[in-house]
Amino acid sequence: MGNLRAGVTFGNAAKTAPYESALREAGIETVPNPASLEGLDGLLLTGGSDVNPVRYGQKRAAESEAPDDARDELEMRLLQEALAADLPVLAICRGMQLFNVFHKGTLIQHLPSVDVHRVKARDAEPGKHPGVHSIRVNPDTRLAGIIGAGEHDVNSRHHQAVDCVGGGLIVSARAADGVIEALELTGNATFAVAVEWHPEDRVAVSSADRKLFEAFAQAMAQRASDGDGRTSRSTAAQLANPRSSP
Numbered sequence: 001m002g003n004l005r006a007g008v009t010f011g012n013a014a015k016t017a018p019y020e021s022a023l024r025e026a027g028i029e030t031v032p033n034p035a036s037l038e039g040l041d042g043l044l045l046t047g048g049s050d051v052n053p054v055r056y057g058q059k060r061a062a063e064s065e066a067p068d069d070a071r072d073e074l075e076m077r078l079l080q081e082a083l084a085a086d087l088p089v090l091a092i093c094r095g096m097q098l099f100n101v102f103h104k105g106t107l108i109q110h111l112p113s114v115d116v117h118r119v120k121a122r123d124a125e126p127g128k129h130p131g132v133h134s135i136r137v138n139p140d141t142r143l144a145g146i147i148g149a150g151e152h153d154v155n156s157r158h159h160q161a162v163d164c165v166g167g168g169l170i171v172s173a174r175a176a177d178g179v180i181e182a183l184e185l186t187g188n189a190t191f192a193v194a195v196e197w198h199p200e201d202r203v204a205v206s207s208a209d210r211k212l213f214e215a216f217a218q219a220m221a222q223r224a225s226d227g228d229g230r231t232s233r234s235t236a237a238q239l240a241n242p243r244s245s246p
Contacts, residue, residue, distance in 0.1 A: 004041050004220045007034040007078060009095075011048040011071050018126055019046050019092075022200040026213040028220065033074065037081050041220040042088040042191075045075055045095025047198060050160055056106040063110035063159065076102055088191035088219040090212070093158055096183060096194035103166025103185075113177050114159045121155065127204030129155045135181040135197070141172035142184045142193055146215040147208035154181070154197035161196065191219030 006023060008030045010016050020030050023044065031040060052067035053060050055076075060067070075095075079102050082089050091099040097107050111117055121129040131153030139149040152173075162180040165171060173182035173195070185192035193216075199209035 003029070004217060004224065005029045005031055005039070006042040006044050006216075006220065007031050007037050007040050008044045008046060009033055009071070009075050009078065010046045011068055015048075016046070018198075018200040019044065021126065022203045022209075022213050023217075025203065025210075026217040028213075028217050034078070037078060037085070037087060040087070041224045042090070042216065043078055043082040044216075045079065045089070045091040045098060045194075047093030047095065047158075049094065050109070051094065051098050051101055051107065053107070053109060056101050056104075058106070058109065061109040072098070083185070083189070083192065086190050086223065088216055088223055089185075089193070090191070090216045091194035092200070093196055093198055096196050097160060097162065099192075099194040100162045100166045100169065100183060103169050105162060105166030105169065106164040108161045108163045110159055111161055111179065113179065117156045117158055117161070117175070117179060119155070120157050121201070124201075125204070127201065129198070129201040129205075131202070131206075132156050133175055135173045135175050137173045137182070138171065141170065141182075142191075143172040143182050143195075146193075147211050152208050153206075154199075155201055156197055158196060190223050191216060 004027055006028050008019060023030055049068050050065040052069055052072050075098050119132040132155055134151045135154050136151050137144050137149050168186055169183045170186055171180050172184050175181050181196045183194045199212045202209040
């Protein structure tokens with residue numbers, strides 16, 4: 001799997017190193033905040049600030065962060081492009097929330113169990129963050145095929161979560177309190193998986209989290225090996241425009 005390249009979106013460049021390291025270990029080169037996915041093999045949506053609740057029909061709650069509309073717009077456009085071209089997508093934390101909103105789902109703007117789900121690791125080594133709660137992965141899902149069904153320990157540092165699940169998505173994991181921890185796109189998508197935890201911060205201590213990035217890389221390689229795997233210049237602009245996409 002050589003020369004795999006993924007677009008990686010973010011709001012704060014100072015926080016991208018763990019994602020870049022995890023992708024690099026899986027054989028993936030990162031292209032930061034690309035204008036389009038032309039010539040790329042996949043898309044990673046990272047964590048960060050809250051999605052603007054206007055996008056899912058709600059007013060901003062007092063606990064919600066100030067919106068980053070430019071980032072929201074970029075990620076929605078790139079996600080449209082990726083899914084229309086069947087490029088692999090891995091969405092993490094905020095990325096999963098945006099993934100759900102893209103599919104017309106809604107979010108819980110502030111969890112009542114935030115003390116369980118927003119636990120920042122103190123002085124943890126890169127890639128070695130501790131698990132703070134468990135999740136249960138549903139059998140017969142893409143996620144189960146990657147990391148195994150049943151219980152897994154994860155880290156967690158989010159205060160929002162998926163509420164109503166978007167169209168075409170299924171829940172593939174939940175926490176013990178019922179919070180949705182993973183989604184995936186149904187149908188024949190090559191790879192469209194979203195998780196609420198931060199696997200990039202546990203790749204050195206968790207084989208499950210490593211497998212998630214390895215599966216992303218394998219899906220990218222599979223898609224790139226197809227004759228039309230990478231988005232061409234002529235189709236990139238069309239796919240980025242939802243009105244012109246099928």
